[in-house]
Amino acid sequence: MQIYMDNAATTPMSDAAVNAMLDCMKNNYGNPSSIHKTGQAARRAIEGSREAVARLIGADKKEVYFTSGGTEADNWAILAAAETGAKKGKKHIISTRFEHHAALHRLERLERQGFEISLLEVHSDGLVRPDELESAIREDTALVTVMYANNEIGTVQPIAELGAVCRSRGVVFHTDAVQAVGQVPIDVNAQNIDMLSLSAHKFHGPKGVGALYCRAGVPLPVFIEGGAQERGRRGGTENVPAIAGMAAALEEACRNMENKAKTVTAMRDRLIDAFAAVPHSRLNGHREKRLPGIASFCFEGVEGEAVLLMLDHAGISASSGSACTSGSLEPSHVLLALGLPHEIAHGSLRLSLSGYNTPEEIEKVIEVLPPIIGRLREISPVWEKIKNGGPN
Numbered sequence: 001m002q003i004y005m006d007n008a009a010t011t012p013m014s015d016a017a018v019n020a021m022l023d024c025m026k027n028n029y030g031n032p033s034s035i036h037k038t039g040q041a042a043r044r045a046i047e048g049s050r051e052a053v054a055r056l057i058g059a060d061k062k063e064v065y066f067t068s069g070g071t072e073a074d075n076w077a078i079l080a081a082a083e084t085g086a087k088k089g090k091k092h093i094i095s096t097r098f099e100h101h102a103a104l105h106r107l108e109r110l111e112r113q114g115f116e117i118s119l120l121e122v123h124s125d126g127l128v129r130p131d132e133l134e135s136a137i138r139e140d141t142a143l144v145t146v147m148y149a150n151n152e153i154g155t156v157q158p159i160a161e162l163g164a165v166c167r168s169r170g171v172v173f174h175t176d177a178v179q180a181v182g183q184v185p186i187d188v189n190a191q192n193i194d195m196l197s198l199s200a201h202k203f204h205g206p207k208g209v210g211a212l213y214c215r216a217g218v219p220l221p222v223f224i225e226g227g228a229q230e231r232g233r234r235g236g237t238e239n240v241p242a243i244a245g246m247a248a249a250l251e252e253a254c255r256n257m258e259n260k261a262k263t264v265t266a267m268r269d270r271l272i273d274a275f276a277a278v279p280h281s282r283l284n285g286h287r288e289k290r291l292p293g294i295a296s297f298c299f300e301g302v303e304g305e306a307v308l309l310m311l312d313h314a315g316i317s318a319s320s321g322s323a324c325t326s327g328s329l330e331p332s333h334v335l336l337a338l339g340l341p342h343e344i345a346h347g348s349l350r351l352s353l354s355g356y357n358t359p360e361e362i363e364k365v366i367e368v369l370p371p372i373i374g375r376l377r378e379i380s381p382v383w384e385k386i387k388n389g390g391p392n
C-alpha cells in the first residue's frame with residue numbers, strides 16, 4: 001500500500017463524507033428549486049449544510065455561498081472587491097508574493113486591466129508583517145487578500161492582526177483559507193475576516209465543491225448569471241451531494257480538532273527533527289508558525305522531481321511543492337518568494353500529513369529518504385562543490 005503524504009494537494013475522503021454523499025445521491029435527488037416535497041428535501045439538505053459550514057467558521061448562514069471549490073471562491077472574492085472598488089475609483093489591491101495561483105493569476109489579469117497590485121514580502125520565514133501591510137494601504141486600496149496558510153510550506157499568517165489593520169483602515173480583507181479550514185480553529189468575527197475561501201477536498205471532503213464566506217454588508221456582485229441560486233449571485237442547480245459531503249467532512253474535521261492537530265503536529269515534528277540531521281538541508285518557513293500537517297524541505301545538490309520519483313518507487317506519495325506547478329521546470333514562486341536561490345529551490349520536497357497518517361509511516365519515510373538523497377547526491381554534478389563549501 002502506498003503511503004500518502006500529499007494531503008496539501010488533496011485528501012482521501014472521510015467515511016462521513018462518502019456516506020452523506022451516497023445517501024444524498026440515492027435518496028435526495030430533487031432539484032432544490034422545485035417547490036414539491038422532493039425538491040424541498042434537497043433544499044433542506046443544502047440549507048442544513050450551509051448552516052453547518054457557517055457555524056464551523058463562526059459565520060451566519062446568510063454569509064456562506066457554495067462554489068465549485070477554492071479556485072472559484074478566490075476568483076469570486078477578488079473580482080467582487082475589484083468591481084466594487086472600481087466603482088468608487090479604488091483600483092489598488094494588496095496581496096503577497098506567494099499566494100496560490102488562483103489568486104495570483106487573477107491579480108495579474110486585473111493588473112493588465114488597469115488595477116495596481118502591491119505584493120507584500122513574506123520574508124525568509126514565510127510570514128507577512130502587519131506593519132508592512134499597514135504602510136502599503138492607500139486611499140485607493142480596494143482589497144487586501146492574504147492566504148491564511150501557505151499550501152507549499154505551511155506557514156500560518158497572523159490573520160487576526162492583518163484583519164485588524166484592514167478593519168481600522170476600512171479596507172475589505174479576504175483570506176484564502178483553503179489549507180487552514182478543518183485544520184486550525186477559524187472564527188471570521190474574532191479574526192476580522194471579511195471574505196474567506198474554503199475547499200472541501202482539502203479536509204477529507206469531495207472535490208469540486210467549496211464555499212465563499214462574505215460578511216453581511218460587504219458588497220458581493222453577481223458572479224454567474226442564471227437562476228436565483230445562492231441568493232441570486234451564482235446561478236446553476238446546486239451540487240447537492242457534494243455540498244452535503246462537504247458539510248459532513250467539515251463537521252468531522254472540526255470534531256476533536258485540537259487532539260487531532262496534536263497528533264499530526266507530533267508526526268510533522270518528528271520528520272522535521274529527523275531531516276535536520278541531513279547535511280545541507282533546510283526547513284522552509286517558520287519552525288512553529290505552521291499548519292500541523294505541512295513540512296517543506298530543500299536538499300541541496302538534488303532535484304526535487306528526482307527525489308519524488310524515487311520516493312514514489314519506494315511506496316511514498318509526496319510532492320515537490322504545489323501540484324499546480326509540478327510539470328514545469330521553473331522553481332516554485334513560493335520558494336523564490338522566501339529569497340531562496342534557484343538552485344536550492346529546485347531541491348524541494350513537501351510532505352503533507354493528515355490524521356490518516358500513522359507514526360509507522362513517518363518512521364518509514366525517515367528510513368527511506370536520507371539514502372535517496374545520498375544516492376542522488378553521488379551522481380549530482382554539483383554536489384562535490386556544495387559539500388566543499390559551496391552555497392548554503
Ligand SMILES: *Cc1c(COP(=O)(O)O)cnc(C)c1O
Nearest residue numbers: 069070071100102151178179199
Ligand atoms: C487547493 C488550493 C486552492 C484551490 O482549491 P480547489 O478547490 O482545488 O480549486 C486554492 N488555494 C489554496 C491555498 C489551495 O491549497
